Amino acid sequence: MSDQFIIALDQGTTSSRAVLFNHEAELLDVSQEEFTQHFPKPGWVEHDANEIWQSQFGVLQKLVAKNQLTPIHIAAIGITNQRETTVVWDKNTGEPVYNAIVWQDRRTAARCDEIAAAGWKNKIQEKTGLVIDAYFSASKVEWILNNVDGAKEKAQAGDLLFGTIDAWVIWKLTEGKVHATDPSNAARTMLLNINTGKWDNELLDLFGIPMNMLPEVRDSSGDFGDVEFQGKTVPITGVAGDQQAALFGQTCFDKGMAKNTYGTGCFMLMNTGAERVDSQSGLLSTIAWSINGKITYALEGSVFIAGAAVQWLRDELEFIESASDSETLALKANPESDVVVVPAFAGLGAPHWDMYARGAIFGLTRDSGRPEIAKATLQSLAYQVFDVLCAMENDSGIELSQLNVDGGAIANDFLAQFQADVLQKPVTRPKVLESTALGAAYLAGLKVGYWDWEDLSKVRDVEREFAPMLSVEKIEVLLKRWHKAVDRSKQWIDSDE
Numbered sequence: 001m002s003d004q005f006i007i008a009l010d011q012g013t014t015s016s017r018a019v020l021f022n023h024e025a026e027l028l029d030v031s032q033e034e035f036t037q038h039f040p041k042p043g044w045v046e047h048d049a050n051e052i053w054q055s056q057f058g059v060l061q062k063l064v065a066k067n068q069l070t071p072i073h074i075a076a077i078g079i080t081n082q083r084e085t086t087v088v089w090d091k092n093t094g095e096p097v098y099n100a101i102v103w104q105d106r107r108t109a110a111r112c113d114e115i116a117a118a119g120w121k122n123k124i125q126e127k128t129g130l131v132i133d134a135y136f137s138a139s140k141v142e143w144i145l146n147n148v149d150g151a152k153e154k155a156q157a158g159d160l161l162f163g164t165i166d167a168w169v170i171w172k173l174t175e176g177k178v179h180a181t182d183p184s185n186a187a188r189t190m191l192l193n194i195n196t197g198k199w200d201n202e203l204l205d206l207f208g209i210p211m212n213m214l215p216e217v218r219d220s221s222g223d224f225g226d227v228e229f230q231g232k233t234v235p236i237t238g239v240a241g242d243q244q245a246a247l248f249g250q251t252c253f254d255k256g257m258a259k260n261t262y263g264t265g266c267f268m269l270m271n272t273g274a275e276r277v278d279s280q281s282g283l284l285s286t287i288a289w290s291i292n293g294k295i296t297y298a299l300e301g302s303v304f305i306a307g308a309a310v311q312w313l314r315d316e317l318e319f320i321e322s323a324s325d326s327e328t329l330a331l332k333a334n335p336e337s338d339v340v341v342v343p344a345f346a347g348l349g350a351p352h353w354d355m356y357a358r359g360a361i362f363g364l365t366r367d368s369g370r371p372e373i374a375k376a377t378l379q380s381l382a383y384q385v386f387d388v389l390c391a392m393e394n395d396s397g398i399e400l401s402q403l404n405v406d407g408g409a410i411a412n413d414f415l416a417q418f419q420a421d422v423l424q425k426p427v428t429r430p431k432v433l434e435s436t437a438l439g440a441a442y443l444a445g446l447k448v449g450y451w452d453w454e455d456l457s458k459v460r461d462v463e464r465e466f467a468p469m470l471s472v473e474k475i476e477v478l479l480k481r482w483h484k485a486v487d488r489s490k491q492w493i494d495s496d497e
Helices: 049-066 109-128 138-147 151-156 165-173 201-207 242-249 307-315 325-330 370-396 413-423 435-448 453-458 472-489
Strands: 005-011 015-021 027-034 074-081 086-090 160-164 226-229 232-241 258-262 266-273 284-291 294-303 340-342 360-362 403-406 427-430 462-466
Touching: 005 049, 005 165, 005 435, 015 049, 015 435, 027 049, 049 165, 074 165, 074 242, 074 435, 086 138, 086 151, 086 165, 109 138, 109 201, 138 151, 138 201, 151 160, 160 165, 165 232, 232 242, 232 435, 242 258, 242 266, 242 284, 242 294, 242 435, 258 370, 258 435, 266 284, 266 370, 284 435, 294 370, 307 325, 307 370, 325 370, 325 413, 340 370, 340 472, 360 472, 370 413, 370 472, 403 413, 413 427, 413 462, 413 472, 435 453
Parallel strands: 005 074, 074 232, 258 403, 403 427
Antiparallel strands: 005 015, 015 027, 086 160, 226 232, 258 266, 266 294, 284 294, 340 360, 427 462
16 A cells, blocks of 8 residues: 555646645645636637647656656546536547637626526526526537537537546546546536436526537546556546535535635635535535435535636736745735725626626725735735635534635735634645645545545644734725725626627
């Protein structure tokens, strides 16, 4: 056992990673490669699915070579992925018929409005736990079938396959032998009935998507085929969407436990156990995972732009050279600055769900500069999490005593401290911030007996706990200003633009 490892493939929105873990759940090595973001029109976001595959397979090869691994050293592979992002490919040629349409893409917002106006809101919420939004996969698949020449005919003939990124990577890793997904990813398509765990014929008909395009839904800790290399095979035995994988990686196995991940977006999930909890506050009911045929549900609040706002500071505004510089710059800001950034670059997610909101900066004065905007950008992440946490506590009836956090952006001490201040709760940061990859590794390891449940309950180590330092009165003033700014950013563009 000590000579074997688990590899997690973490296919994210901006990069692909391969992560090596040992039996003590220690992160031994990471190989990472960024890939191209395509913005063909305002509000449109695409990826080249072949580039995603090449980057993901490339980092796996680098990790294996660097650590001199052979198949005998690898107990299993787990996969976690950016969710909702949609790939449609020709099953005969293996070539995508169009770029992957990314979860952030808003091109189908008007179509979603049509569906809501036609009276589908309650039925879709009842079946899928989701709100009608361009965020999810269904309208993206429909768009591809309706806008790519010949796609609809090929789909009806059974020649096209659809998958979220996990299904695409599995299909490529198994050389086309396995077309499968897990319930945590399937639940994000707006095509899965989360009460039964099965694809829904009525919703497929609504979006004009043939059933034969869809992947088989298998347990999150289950059999997803084998990867062949060096003349032998390694099993793929764990799959989960990135946020559910992070919930699992944070060992939130019991009802009422919650985590928040600060990645490209910001995602808070609470384990609600064997029963789904429906939200009255703009949250989503979703599937956390399925093990041994048993579904565990979760409540989720999705913030579209979190770490991506820091990338915006780096790449578009060129305020910083690296994401880590944002903390240094923010600490130089005038502490009396009233600047507020609303990073609604892809609309607003939970609990607002406004597809037509757009990013804005408020409170600028003549002395406002890069430090003030950087500080306000980091603060915006914490404010968004506050709004989601309030909604989650309201829906679940459970008041969290602390918030478990993970993801690259929360390595920023300024953000972690401000998050504790805004929530007026302790924020607990683990030693291994890669909870997403760790969750995929745990799911894979459980299936092959590399770990058991008792092992997993022992391995989570806390690196630091941040306690609130600002007064309640000060936070109330800041939150009032934040909510004023959010209200003014809503419905910024018209639905017909």
